[in-house]
Amino acid sequence: MPRRIYLALISRLSRKQAKRLQSIVMALRPRARRRAAALAALTPEVHLMCIAWGVDRAELERIRDRMLAIGGRKPERILVVSDCDALFGKGSCHFEYIPARAEWEQRFDPADYDGFVARRISEIAGSFRARRVVALGEIAEPLLYGLAGKKLGPAEEPPALEAPPAA
Amino acid sequence: MSAVMFITSNGFGLGHVTRCMAISRRLPPEIEPIIFTLSEALPIVRRQGFYAEYFASRDSETADQWNGRLRTRLHATFEQYDPAVVVFDGTHSYRGMREAFDEDPSRKYVWSRRGMWRPGGGVSNLTFTSYFDAVIEPGEFAHEVDQGLTTQHREGVTMVEPILFCDQEELLSREQAEAELDLEPGGVNVLIQPGWENDQYTPTGTRFVERLRREGDRVQIVVAQSPLKSRSVPLPAGLKTVSTYPLARVYRAFDLSVSGAGYNIFHELVGYQVPALFIPNAGTPLDDQVARTRYAQEKGVARSWEDGAEESLEEHLELLLDPAERARMRDRAAALSFGNGAAGAAARIAELVEQRETGAEDA
Numbered sequence: 029m030p031r032r033i034y035l036a037l038i039s040r041l042s043r044k045q046a047k048r049l050q051s052i053v054m055a056l057r058p059r060a061r062r063r064a065a066a067l068a069a070l071t072p073e074v075h076l077m078c079i080a081w082g083v084d085r086a087e088l089e090r091i092r093d094r095m096l097a098i099g100g101r102k103p104e105r106i107l108v109v110s111d112c113d114a115l116f117g118k119g120s121c122h123f124e125y126i127p128a129r130a131e132w133e134q135r136f137d138p139a140d141y142d143g144f145v146a147r148r149i150s151e152i153a154g155s156f157r158a159r160r161v162v163a164l165g166e167i168a169e170p171l172l173y174g175l176a177g178k179k180l181g182p183a184e185e186p187p188a189l190e191a192p193p194a195a
Numbered sequence: 196m197s198a199v200m201f202i203t204s205n206g207f208g209l210g211h212v213t214r215c216m217a218i219s220r221r222l223p224p225e226i227e228p229i230i231f232t233l234s235e236a237l238p239i240v241r242r243q244g245f246y247a248e249y250f251a252s253r254d255s256e257t258a259d260q261w262n263g264r265l266r267t268r269l270h271a272t273f274e275q276y277d278p279a280v281v282v283f284d285g286t287h288s289y290r291g292m293r294e295a296f297d298e299d300p301s302r303k304y305v306w307s308r309r310g311m312w313r314p315g316g317g318v319s320n321l322t323f324t325s326y327f328d329a330v331i332e333p334g335e336f337a338h339e340v341d342q343g344l345t346t347q348h349r350e351g352v353t354m355v356e357p358i359l360f361c362d363q364e365e366l367l368s369r370e371q372a373e374a375e376l377d378l379e380p381g382g383v384n385v386l387i388q389p390g391w392e393n394d395q396y397t398p399t400g401t402r403f404v405e406r407l408r409r410e411g412d413r414v415q416i417v418v419a420q421s422p423l424k425s426r427s428v429p430l431p432a433g434l435k436t437v438s439t440y441p442l443a444r445v446y447r448a449f450d451l452s453v454s455g456a457g458y459n460i461f462h463e464l465v466g467y468q469v470p471a472l473f474i475p476n477a478g479t480p481l482d483d484q485v486a487r488t489r490y491a492q493e494k495g496v497a498r499s500w501e502d503g504a505e506e507s508l509e510e511h512l513e514l515l516l517d518p519a520e521r522a523r524m525r526d527r528a529a530a531l532s533f534g535n536g537a538a539g540a541a542a543r544i545a546e547l548v549e550q551r552e553t554g555a556e557d558a
Contacts, residue, residue, distance in 0.1 A: 072256045072260045125249040127246065151268070
């Protein structure tokens with residue numbers, strides 16, 4: 029169906045009818061769907077993911093600059109993850125903000141925070157296909173649990189760490 | 196406790212995020228707002244006391260990569276926070292967002308869709324209306340001259356008055372605002388804020404500063420700097436600047452403003468009756484700022500400087516520097532005043548939360 033006709037038609041339909049028409053069009057275009065699925069499977073790749081936790085703005089910017097120096101000044105290769113909201117401008121490295129514990133605890137169950145962060149870090153590492161991960165600052169180990177390849181469900185908490193065997 | 200998630204696009208200024216915060220402030224206490232923003236305004240959102248999530252706008256990635264990640268993140272946040280209602284404030288809905296909506300039809304999806312689109316523009320944007328269960332349209336002072344496509348697609352849309360962050364009673368008195376800005380009482384105070392999306396910000400702002408400085412010490416000039424770090428611009432030396440949020444709190448300190456004409460700034464100045472010289476941006480992709488400001492001039496509440504010419508600038512400033520003319524503008528604005536649509540929008544969203552919780556449908 030020519031795009032012009034499709035757009036004119038869909039703008040005249042009710043929401044329910046428009047949704048139905050969209051589903052029919054997608055079902056009739058399997059090649060487009062396959063292509064879209066293949067492209068969507070591509071995820072960006074970063075060489076270095078740095079988790080900078082519990083740091084202030086100045087320290088976060090210093091960490092970012094060091095990561096950029098390590099990464100050969102190629103910002104697209106670097107990802108910084110932090111609970112500090114000092115955002116980097118366009119053209120700087122990738123940045124992911126995870127809500128800080130204090131704000132979480134004001135609204136949600138404090139016991140859920142570690143699991144939330146572990147799941148989010150795991151999702152970020154997967155989305156960016158990070159080759160290497162570095163953790164700096166005051167981050168408790170359970171928050172990194174997801175990086176070990178364990179999948180955590182929505183309400184699942186990371187298990188308590190066992191004490192290392194005595195030497 | 197129910198949650199409502201607001202997804203705000205990354206516009207040039209603070210418009211989208213301000214409208215979402217304005218509505219959030221007026222939600223009932225049993226509803227927890229979560230602001231999911233693509234905007235650099237994340238620190239501002241947090242400082243205003245809201246819980247915020249951030250997702251960076253597309254930079255070096257392909258559109259497919261970015262939309263794929265957006266879909267994944269939204270899916271995860273929907274599972275985590277279980278919002279009853281998700282509100283999107285923006286003109287173009289992202290593919291990754293639409294896919295996340297499609298995958299989770301259990302929630303109510305709302306489009307906060309501002310009007311005043313440029314005539315003929317936004318055709319493809321409207322095709323995505325089917326992804327939303329409801330549309331709320333923040334009102335426009337200049338609605339009579341709205342020639343955009345949204346005017347033909349209002350069936351079932353909840354129309355509210357213009358949305359403002361502050362109510363009138365939250366504004367500081369003139370004395371309080373002057374003290375906060377360290378201004379001498381008794382002068383003519385001018386606020387310059389040509390608009391963050393305006394590429395001519397620095398030269399335009401400089402022209403006005405130079406012109407107003409010729410009025411001598413009786414005119415005190417304050418330049419608004421964007422609270423967004425990436426938008427701060429160099430200015431002539433020796434100027435008083437202000438970079439507070441919400442800036443409207445101190446509007447009563449000002450006798451007039453030279454201002455951009457984005458939705459929020461425009462409605463704040465007209466709504467709070469601050470005589471203004473608006474500089475509409477004719478180059479915006481969809482926002483019909485020229486129609487908005489021309490209407491304000493026709494109604495006698497403001498002036499609209501469109502041609503960038505020195506002669507017309509002089510003409511406008513002559514009028515605005517006349518206290519009698521400013522008084523007339525304030526009176527006109529008071530006669531044409533409007534309420535704050537944020538409360539109406541919050542009420543509609545609360546209604547949708549209840550529908551989702553009880554399984555009821557819209558009549």
